[in-house]
Amino acid sequence: MSFTIEERGKPNTQDYRVFFKDSEGKYISPFHDIPMYADEDENIFHAVIEVPRWTNAKMEIATKDPLNPLKQDIKKGNLRYVANVFPHKGYIWNYGAIPQTWEDPGHKDGDTGCCGDNDPIDICEIGSKVCSRGEVIKVKVLGTLAMIDEGETDWKVIVINMEDPEAKDYNNIEDVRRLKPGYLEATVDWFKRYKVPDGKPENQFAFNGEFKDKDFAIDVVKSTHGFWKALISQKTAAGELNCMNTCNPDSPSCCSNDKAKSVVDATACFGEESPIPTTVDKWYYFEKK
Numbered sequence: 100m101s102f103t104i105e106e107r108g109k110p111n112t113q114d115y116r117v118f119f120k121d122s123e124g125k126y127i128s129p130f131h132d133i134p135m136y137a138d139e140d141e142n143i144f145h146a147v148i149e150v151p152r153w154t155n156a157k158m159e160i161a162t163k164d165p166l167n168p169l170k171q172d173i174k175k176g177n178l179r180y181v182a183n184v185f186p187h188k189g190y191i192w193n194y195g196a197i198p199q200t201w202e203d204p205g206h207k208d209g210d211t212g213c214c215g216d217n218d219p220i221d222i223c224e225i226g227s228k229v230c231s232r233g234e235v236i237k238v239k240v241l242g243t244l245a246m247i248d249e250g251e252t253d254w255k256v257i258v259i260n261m262e263d264p265e266a267k268d269y270n271n272i273e274d275v276r277r278l279k280p281g282y283l284e285a286t287v288d289w290f291k292r293y294k295v296p297d298g299k300p301e302n303q304f305a306f307n308g309e310f311k312d313k314d315f316a317i318d319v320v321k322s323t324h325g326f327w328k329a330l331i332s333q334k335t336a337a338g339e340l341n342c343m344n345t346c347n348p349d350s351p352s353c354c355s356n357d358k359a360k361s362v363v364d365a366t367a368c369f370g371e372e373s374p375i376p377t378t379v380d381k382w383y384y385f386e387k388k
Contacts, residue, residue, distance in 0.1 A: 102133065104233035107168075107363065110372035111156070113178060117169035117233045118363050121346075126359040129235075130160050130167040130219060131331055131344035131352075133198035135324050137237040142317055143261060146222045146238045148230040150194040155180040155379050158232060160196055160219060165343045165362045169233055174297075180379045182296035187289050188382075193224035197256070200323035201330050208252045211305040216251040217340070220323045223255055223286060225275060226263035237261040242272030243316035245305035246290050252305075254323075255290065256316050257283075271313045283310055288387070296383045 101122045108114035119129045127133065129147045137143045149158045149169055157172040157179040164170070172179040183189065202215030224230065224238060238258035246253045259269045268278060276283055287308050291301045311319075329335040331342055331350045342352035345359050 100134070100137075102127075102235040105363065106369045108367040109370040111171075111178070111375055112373050113171070113173060114367045115171060116161075116366055117158075118166060118366075119168070119233065119235075125345060125356050126166060126363055127346060128167045128344045129169070129198055130162060131199065131327075131342060131350075132346040133235060135197060135199035135320075135327075137261075143237050143239060144197050144258070144320065146195050146197055146224060146236050146258060148193050148195040148224070148232065148234045148236065150190045151232055152191065152193050152229045153189045155183070155189045156375075157181055162218060163339050163341055165341050166359060167341060167343075180376075181293055183380070183382045184289070184292045184296065185382050185384045187285070187293075191285060191289055193226070193228075193230040193260075195222050195224065196220060197222055197320060197323075199327050199331075200320060201327040202252060202254065202323055203326040203330075203335065204251070205335070206326060211245050211247060211252045213247055213250055213252040213305075215323075215326070216248060216253045217338075218253075219327075220320060221253065221255050222258045224258050224260055225269075225279065225282065226260040226266070228260060228263060230260070239266060239269065240313055240316050240320060241269055241275055242310045242312050243319055244286065244290070244308070244310050247303045247305060254319055255286070256320060257286075257310065272310045272316075273312075292385060292387075295385055 103120045105118045107116045119127050121127050133145050137145050158169050159172055160167050161170045196219035200220040204214050204217040207214050241257045244255040246255055259266050333351050344353055347353050
């Protein structure tokens with residue numbers, strides 16, 4: 100199973116979108132149509148890369164838009180770029196989400212005591228390759244960090260690309276600690292402080308900021324898949340979320356290929372990218388608490 104992307108609009112502007120196609124060239128939703136599993140028997144998952152490592156643009160699956168293309172988040176009317184909090188530059192992993200998962204805002208997690216953040220579950224891919232925006236990769240789950248973001252549960256699942264030459268050496272979270280010393284600590288530090296330049300407090304974590312192991316993480320992913328199933332079948336109210344899809348015939352929101360194409364055709368044609376503001380390269384320094 101392979102996937103391609105189609106860019107629309109001008110990169111680094113508010114009209115920029117990244118749409119997804121299946122191997123037959125039909126438009127699909129990366130939220131609803133890409134299977135969660137790449138290999139269910141081996142617990143290998145698909146992951147959609149939203150933000151390549153070292154970049155700053157806060158790209159994300161547009162959960163409220165038809166077909167859920169990637170688009171850049173907007174805050175206070177401006178495109179959002181994550182700040183560089185020393186010593187970090189941009190995102191320190193390939194960042195993205197596992198399709199066909201959903202952190203239900205109506206479900207209070209028994210471990211964190213907080214409800215979900217209304218998004219697909221996030222992944223931090225730690226392999227050596229810098230992935231490209233919109234790339235769909237197959238990943239092995241290694242563990243998870245339970246971030247509490249403004250009172251919501253926001254799981255960060257640590258994964259590695261199955262195509263990474265060292266993937267065979269990583270089978271649990273302790274392998275990351277042993278083979279990439281300092282990376283897990285840097286991950287906690289990044290998530291704790293990345294919103295501080297915006298005037299927000301440091302993020303908090305469940306489990307005292309400790310990572311949970313592979314089995315725990317896989318259970319979390321599977322539970323969010325269950326929440327997504329209820330969402331796509333309308334057993335759970337979608338609210339502002341857009342469930343338009345082309346590959347789930349039992350879903351009330353399943354549409355024709357022509358309808359999906361009309362959504363893409365209604366957006367701006369791909370054009371020359373605008374420059375990224377020079378302020379994006381600023382480094383912020385804060386004393387660790």
